[in-house]
């Protein structure tokens with residue numbers, strides 16, 4: 395593998411055209427790279443800013459291969475690209491993260507087996523093949539538990555909670571036609587994540603842990619650096635590095651953790667790409683996660699992940715547009731606040747339309763600023 399970095403002027407290929415690609419493109423263009431994006435529809439959030447937007451389905455392996463033939467490296471924002479398409483791309487250009495990292499993380503059961511083999515703490519689980527004995531798996535794990543589809547789920551979609559006397563019928567229905575995993579239900583003290591990058595030379599750097607709060611299974615608020623005891627912070631960072639090394643990933647990834655009521659850290663899931671909880675690194679760290687992904691996949695030296703300022707990020711969902719355009723001038727009057735809008739046409743409820751980040755001398759003040767700015771935007 396060539397170790398000469400791809401210099402500015404090279405063309406970076408992006409599979410996936412949403413907000414992650416858009417923010418990657420902003421970093422890439424600032425640094426003088428060209429970006430081609432493969433998108434299922436025209437005028438995408440990434441396509442609006444890229445040098446070229448190729449409209450094709452991710453499952454169209456021929457189109458993905460032709461796309462890859464015109465770029466110097468292929469990266470992505472979306473782990474659920476069919477493997478035939480990834481292989482078609484890899485025949486023409488390096489795919490970073492690699493095909494193995496994607497294969498392991500695009501399926502919950504494979505991902506959990508990988509975590510178990512790596513020996514990192516994770517939520518106790520059982521796997522059930524499509525049409526398999528879900529009742530036995532629930533009995534083995536115990537109630538309460540959560541039944542999740544093994545493939546292609548996100549933001550809490552395809553999940554059923556099962557208690558001693560509720561949820562069994564829904565769980566059987568979910569498991570009838572597809573593989574599932576059954577996870578023990580964890581009494582959560584908090585949820586956190588560590589975004590990290592691994593370079594072509596195998597070096598890993600990590601950002602400060604982010605404290606994540608979800609509403610209706612969708613990330614609502616993240617802030618970093620999270621106040622953890624030093625042992626927990628060290629463990630979160632070490633586990634994250636072990637995951638990136640185990641995946642042999644080149645690029646950026648995020649490891650999401652549960653902190654349980656007994657103070658144990660358990661890996662929940664892995665995203666082999668920049669993550670919503672890492673958006674606050676754009677303003678809050680010396681190198682934002684999108685520039686970091688670019689540095690990793692082009693073979694440049696990784697940037698510093700040091701904290702520039704405590705930061706908090708609030709997602710802006712389509713619901714905020716219920717009464718028309720939000721009151722941006724009122725939101726932006728709050729000090730330290732930055733607005734990111736993704737260029738999405740239709741503001742549907744639950745759709746991620748943008749985010750706000752606030753920085754401040756203290757994390758609590760950053761959280762206060764960002765929630766105040768979002769409340770003001772609502773009018």
Ligand code: AMP
Pocket residue numbers: 517540547548549550551577578579580581582585608611662663
């Ligand atoms: P996931 O799609 O697996 O990240 O799940 C979405 C959210 O559901 C998580 O961020 C948690 O808030 C909650 N959740 C998922 N699995 C569990 C579990 N085993 N125990 C407790 N809460 C869970």
